[in-house]
Amino acid sequence: MEYDKSLHKYLSDLGHLSAEVSDLLLFIGAHLSVAESCTGGLIAGTLTSISGASDWFDTGVTTYTRHSKQQVLGLLDREIRDGLVSEATAMAMCEHVAKLSGAAFSLSTTGVAGPAESEGYKACAAWIAVHSPMGTVSRWLEHEDEGRNTNRAYIAQQALSLLLEELQKYVKIQKG
Structure with missing residues (x-):
């Protein structure tokens, strides 16, 4: 197997971002839930690899199909009418996992890992969302297809980056 420099970079970034997220959640005294x-x-696996994660990590669910998004997270037909790879779905996943867990912060990912297209989207296209006491924000990602595992790592890295941005905004607002 050939060494994948991009995969290594994204996984390394995930570790660093996870540590920063952990520190901020501990500082705030809040919990995080993830719907992937x-x-x-x-993402959940990376976050919970940090010692003491139980002090700030609440829930991690993987809902890969329409059925699981509806049965596990409670998404409604209207929330997924634009497809599983949509802004509305990402935001609903995020909001529903927050409601289920009671966590102040939540994160979600929905997209195409690859190698094949899905719902008309190329591999490494995704919607990510973060829910916080400030509301829910989302971001569209479209990146070069670097293979399934590298794509997954890239999307996870971008999702944690968005979460970190929102945590930093929250801390800044709280400091006033």
Whole structure:
């Protein structure tokens, strides 16, 4: 197997971002829940690899299909009418996992890991969302297809980056 420099970079970034997220959640005294689709549990797995994660990590679910998004997270037909890879779905996943867990912060991913297209989207296209006491924000990602595992790591890295941005905004607002 050939060494994948991009995969290594994204996984390394995930570790650093996870540590920063952990520190901020501990500082705030808040909990995080995660609802993943295309990243398949990579974010939750990375976050919970940190010692003491039980002090700030609440819930991690992987809902890969329409059925699981509806049955596990409670998404409504109207929330997924634009497809599983949509802004509305990402935001609903995020908001529903927050409601289920009671966590102040939540994160979601839904997209196409690859190698094939899905719902008309190319591999490494995804919606990510973060829910916080400030509301819910989302971001569209479209990146060069670097292979399924690298794509998953890239999407996870971008999702944690968005979460970190929102945590930093929250801390800044609280400091006033």
